[in-house]
Amino acid sequence: MMKKKAIIEYFLPILGYIAVIVLFAIIVTIFGEGVTTFKEYSLWKFLTGISWRPATSPPKFGSVPLLVSTLIVAGTAMLIAVPLALATAIYIAKLSNAFTKEVLKPIVELLASIPSVVYGFFGIVFMAPLVQKIFHLPIGQTGFTAGIILAFMALPTIASISEDAITAVSKSIEEASLGLGASRAEMLIHIVIPAAMPGIITAVSLGFGRAIGETMTVLMVAGGALGMPHSIFSPMRPITATIAAEMGETPVGSLHYHALFALAVELFLIVVVFNVIAEYYHEKFSHMGKV
16 A cells, blocks of 8 residues: 555656646747747737738738637626526535436536537537527627537536535535524525635636637637627637638748747737636635635
């Protein structure tokens, strides 16, 4: 037993270091290729330009339309997914009976294992025509449609982790609040959810990462328009879809090639900023819970 324990203690740090090295290599590669763009193309034009036209002469690599599309699609997904996921988590953790919990939780977690291309086909075949019909649009493949599909993709992650966080709240705290005269709803809203908030914030952070980093679904459902989106119901092409659509036909080492890596850097920085904010509130609620 001691020998097995020693082997595990020896290999676990190695695996951790490998993960750090791989992450560092990815960051170095992305930044190295992306920053090369600005030796030939203005950083200011890249950050503020409203036209992405790599095939024109001279080419235009304005990232604003792609960035706005990304934020619209991911923001729509989170606005839909977070309330639904929290409601699902609360119901499974605190309101359902044992049988319902045993049935619902595996079903919710199963949604996370469905391939993104399946969600994409569902969006094209069912959701896009439905959105087109309800809102009387010329085309159903819009940022709103992509946001709905991404919400269903992010929901299992948020719901599952949030449910674990809510379940982990001490029963004694719940019983104390009920003993002091709080109703069940007041106990859930004012005691359980604040106590589970660090875990819920982590869940939302992971869900946001899933939504903003998804490629295949937005490539299939968002509409693919490169212009500046005028509304949430406009066809659009987020950063991930642009990289996926253009990288395969772009000559390695060209300005267009490096500009796509610059888009990846921009997306990476967005995720980092969001995670820093999430970590701040995670620590804030953690300290509040210890008081």
